[in-house]
Amino acid sequence: MLVEFGAFALALALAFSVLQAGLSAAARVRRSTTLAAAGEGAAVAAFLGVAVAFAVLVHAFVVSDFSVANVAANSHTEKPMLYKVAGAWGSHEGSILLWCLMLTGYGAAAAVLGRGLPRGLRASMVAVQGALGVVFLAYTVFASNPLARLARAPVEGQSLNPLLQDPALAVHPPFLYAGYVGMSVAFSLALAALIEGRVDAAWARWVRPWALAAWSLLTVGITLGSFWAYYELGWGGWWFWDPVENASFMPWLVAAALLHSAVVTEKRGALAGWTVFLAIAAFSFSMLGAFLVRSGVLTSVHAFALDPERGVLLLAILGVTAGAGFSLFAWRAPALSPGGVFAPVSRESALVLNNILLAAATAAVLLGTLYPLIREAVTGEAISVGPPYFNLTFTPLMALLLLILPAGPLLAWKRGDAAGVAQRLWACALLALAVGLAGYALVNPRQALASAGVGLGVWLIAGAAAEILERTRAFRGPAAESWRRLAKLPRGAWGMTLAHLGLGVFVLAAFVETGWRQERAETLPVGGALDLGGYHLVLEGVSAVEGANYDAERGLVRVTRAGQPACIAEPERRAYLADGQTTSEVALCYRGPNHLYVVLGERRGGEAAPVWLVRAYWNPFASLLFLGPAIMALGGLVSLSDRRLRLAAAARRQAEPQPQEQPA
Amino acid sequence: MKVRTTLAAIAAVLCMAAASDPAERLTDPAQEARARQIFSEVRCLVCQNESIDDSQAELAHDLRQIVRQQVHAGRSDDQIKAYLVDRYGEFVLLRPTFSPGNAALWAGPFLVVLLGAGLLLVRLRNRAPEPELDAAEDERLQSLQDEQT
Numbered sequence: 001m002l003v004e005f006g007a008f009a010l011a012l013a014l015a016f017s018v019l020q021a022g023l024s025a026a027a028r029v030r031r032s033t034t035l036a037a038a039g040e041g042a043a044v045a046a047f048l049g050v051a052v053a054f055a056v057l058v059h060a061f062v063v064s065d066f067s068v069a070n071v072a073a074n075s076h077t078e079k080p081m082l083y084k085v086a087g088a089w090g091s092h093e094g095s096i097l098l099w100c101l102m103l104t105g106y107g108a109a110a111a112v113l114g115r116g117l118p119r120g121l122r123a124s125m126v127a128v129q130g131a132l133g134v135v136f137l138a139y140t141v142f143a144s145n146p147l148a149r150l151a152r153a154p155v156e157g158q159s160l161n162p163l164l165q166d167p168a169l170a171v172h173p174p175f176l177y178a179g180y181v182g183m184s185v186a187f188s189l190a191l192a193a194l195i196e197g198r199v200d201a202a203w204a205r206w207v208r209p210w211a212l213a214a215w216s217l218l219t220v221g222i223t224l225g226s227f228w229a230y231y232e233l234g235w236g237g238w239w240f241w242d243p244v245e246n247a248s249f250m251p252w253l254v255a256a257a258l259l260h261s262a263v264v265t266e267k268r269g270a271l272a273g274w275t276v277f278l279a280i281a282a283f284s285f286s287m288l289g290a291f292l293v294r295s296g297v298l299t300s301v302h303a304f305a306l307d308p309e310r311g312v313l314l315l316a317i318l319g320v321t322a323g324a325g326f327s328l329f330a331w332r333a334p335a336l337s338p339g340g341v342f343a344p345v346s347r348e349s350a351l352v353l354n355n356i357l358l359a360a361a362t363a364a365v366l367l368g369t370l371y372p373l374i375r376e377a378v379t380g381e382a383i384s385v386g387p388p389y390f391n392l393t394f395t396p397l398m399a400l401l402l403l404i405l406p407a408g409p410l411l412a413w414k415r416g417d418a419a420g421v422a423q424r425l426w427a428c429a430l431l432a433l434a435v436g437l438a439g440y441a442l443v444n445p446r447q448a449l450a451s452a453g454v455g456l457g458v459w460l461i462a463g464a465a466a467e468i469l470e471r472t473r474a475f476r477g478p479a480a481e482s483w484r485r486l487a488k489l490p491r492g493a494w495g496m497t498l499a500h501l502g503l504g505v506f507v508l509a510a511f512v513e514t515g516w517r518q519e520r521a522e523t524l525p526v527g528g529a530l531d532l533g534g535y536h537l538v539l540e541g542v543s544a545v546e547g548a549n550y551d552a553e554r555g556l557v558r559v560t561r562a563g564q565p566a567c568i569a570e571p572e573r574r575a576y577l578a579d580g581q582t583t584s585e586v587a588l589c590y591r592g593p594n595h596l597y598v599v600l601g602e603r604r605g606g607e608a609a610p611v612w613l614v615r616a617y618w619n620p621f622a623s624l625l626f627l628g629p630a631i632m633a634l635g636g637l638v639s640l641s642d643r644r645l646r647l648a649a650a651a652r653r654q655a656e657p658q659p660q661e662q663p664a
Numbered sequence: 665m666k667v668r669t670t671l672a673a674i675a676a677v678l679c680m681a682a683a684s685d686p687a688e689r690l691t692d693p694a695q696e697a698r699a700r701q702i703f704s705e706v707r708c709l710v711c712q713n714e715s716i717d718d719s720q721a722e723l724a725h726d727l728r729q730i731v732r733q734q735v736h737a738g739r740s741d742d743q744i745k746a747y748l749v750d751r752y753g754e755f756v757l758l759r760p761t762f763s764p765g766n767a768a769l770w771a772g773p774f775l776v777v778l779l780g781a782g783l784l785l786v787r788l789r790n791r792a793p794e795p796e797l798d799a800a801e802d803e804r805l806q807s808l809q810d811e812q813t
Binding site: 235237240242243338342343344349352353355356357359360361363364367368371375379381382383384385386387388389392393394397519520521522523613615 | 685768
């Protein structure tokens with residue numbers, strides 16, 4: 001009964017989305033505040049409908065109601081509670097419902113929080129958001145119903161793929177989707193601005209918080225996914241340039257470009273058309289990302305829950321939605337004002353360079369992901385594009401971007417002073433060069449590329465510090481004055497510095513980890529040992545363990561360094577009972593920012609003298625790989641809390657005359 | 665239950681990196697390192713999207729053996745890759761070749777840079793000449809800015 005109620009609420013949400021789109025569009029045409037208010041009410045109602053349906057689905061998973069097809073296919077009574085709940089979005093149907101929940105949630109939030117927007121823009125935005133809701137909810141209701149019943153309920157479910165039964169991955173999809181779908185508000189605002197024919201500083205200021213929130217959440221989502229791959233797939237890597245990873249990385253890159261170009265539009269009124277284009281592109285790439293993964297077009301090491309038949313439908317939705325957005329752009333954008341002028345050396349130019357390089361990096365990822373498909377479709381020849389391609393295209397483009405990054409925030413708007421910036425950054429450059437050279441000379445084995453990368457990371461970190469010093473005029477006046485300035489720095493400035501700092505930390509870690517990672521694998525009997533990176537690992541025993549829904553062998557590996565105990569690693573090799581899969585549960589020893597990564601492999605040899613394949617990696621700076629993006633996301637959130645973004649809305653609200661009903 | 669079986673197949677090959685297995689290794693560490701470098705650029709053809717360095721699949725094991733034998737026999741990287749391409753087609757290479765068919769793939773990102781730089785130059789050239797400030801005005805502007813910040 002509850003399940004039917006949920007299905008009904010979902011259908012109702014679709015109806016409310018239709019109303020939202022229709023009423024808000026009518027409100028725009030007839031300039032009626034009553035209709036506009038009704039459209040906003042429908043937006044909230046659509047969200048509540050999807051929320052009820054989603055709650056019902058989660059409940060069905062929690063109580064293991066196997067009469068629901070989706071639960072029967074993806075859950076199991078013996079699964080831990082966290083994964084029962086996470087199972088709700090582990091399947092195709094469930095994940096699309098989560099997408100709809102986020103989409104209507106953002107739509108309702110934008111409608112309610114959009115009080116400061118000009119009325120026409122707001123009505124158009126709510127209408128576009130409603131239209132998006134109609135498309136996705138219609139797909140959910142008619143082609144991908146997560147609450148469909150089975151005629152005959154099985155006694156036991158088929159369980160969720162064991163690889164996905166992991167805390168990081170349980171919360172990974174909600175963050176990722178919150179990021180993807182957050183771009184929908186920027187998309188709706190962009191289309192609304194094109195409909196209104198006006199893109200100004202106020203509009204850019206409105207897009208920024210939504211893009212910031214979406215980008216920050218996407219950063220968290222991607223990092224969680226990467227961390228999961230790092231310790232769950234068990235081969236020590238954290239980024240594989242896999243199509244599924246690329247699919248989530250492209251919207252991230254475009255959103256990063258959008259954040260920067262929106263600043264130019266907000267402060268200087270320039271690049272309006274480009275900012276609108278990026279806002280449309282960011283959500284289009286989000287849809288591309290979600291659907292490439294879900295449609296099964298791409299072969300990937302971690303493409304889960306795919307379904308080719310519905311994939312075509314999803315790609316059609318993508319084509320129509322993105323196509324409509326870009327067509328409207330092509331039609332209306334030429335009328336937009338080009339905005340303020342700027343000199344070759346200026347903050348604007350630096351941000352344009354940022355956008356050019358981010359766009360090129362996105363093109364590299366896009367080509368690398370889709371070119372094999374295109375070439376096979378056109379010529380029938382199959383090729384592969386793997387990590388070596390990205391190392392030769394994406395990496396140099398990003399390295400160039402990172403080289404100019406510290407100069408950007410120090411340049412003045414409109415006309416910058418190149419000599420002044422050089423004067424402020426020479427100490428940072430010297431430090432970066434010194435650290436890079438020291439890395440090259442002192443660290444064994446000698447790695448030129450990794451050392452250069454270390455220098456680049458230090459350059460970014462020092463650049464972030466230089467920016468704060470510059471803003472506070474540190475060492476160039478009385479200390480008290482600098483402290484006063486530091487205390488008064490706007491959150492937006494802190495946010496930017498944190499994001500750039502986090503990027504530096506990540507770059508540093510990425511090069512150190514890739515350049516100086518060590519690997520060792522041996523077949524060991526109980527009592528056997530292997531040496532790695534100055535550590536001595538002894539396999540002291542292997543015991544049988546019974547988990548909640550798996551049986552496992554657990555190794556006991558005692559790790560010492562120069563005779564001193566360092567840690568005890570207990571890697572497991574699990575066999576899941578529901579479907580007989582085996583997975584390896586990695587043991588991580590945290591040594592400062594470094595990881596000692598221990599994997600227990602298969603048992604070999606006879607019963608009399610068993611040996612185990614033990615594999616260990618020394619991953620220097622591995623913690624910083626994930627800390628860096630966390631700092632970046634934190635920067636986004638700090639920036640989001642800036643008073644200016646909130647005050648601007650409040651000020652406009654006060655300035656605007658009270659709404660009055662206009663005769664239709 | 666097609667999806668289930670696919671998942672199981674993926675998971676089966678996912679479990680662990682395989683190339684470092686001591687049972688397979690070459691005795692000469694320099695040769696072994698070279699073989700590992702080649703592994704990372706060769707695709708495991710039956711896997712979802714893995715190099716033979718990572719894959720535990722039977723075929724990956726066989727390919728590793730071929731590469732190790734040829735490394736041991738003293739053949740160059742290019743010779744080994746050419747041998748693999750002859751047998752399995754270009755699909756086996758994770759680094760696409762620099763060939764006319766892949767021109768768009770390799771040049772695309774850099775064309776975006778050129779296009780963007782071109783547009784930026786046009787934009788900068790078309791800007792209206794700005795009135796220059798004289799020294800006195802500059803000074804006044806500076807003092808105003810200092811007051812403000």
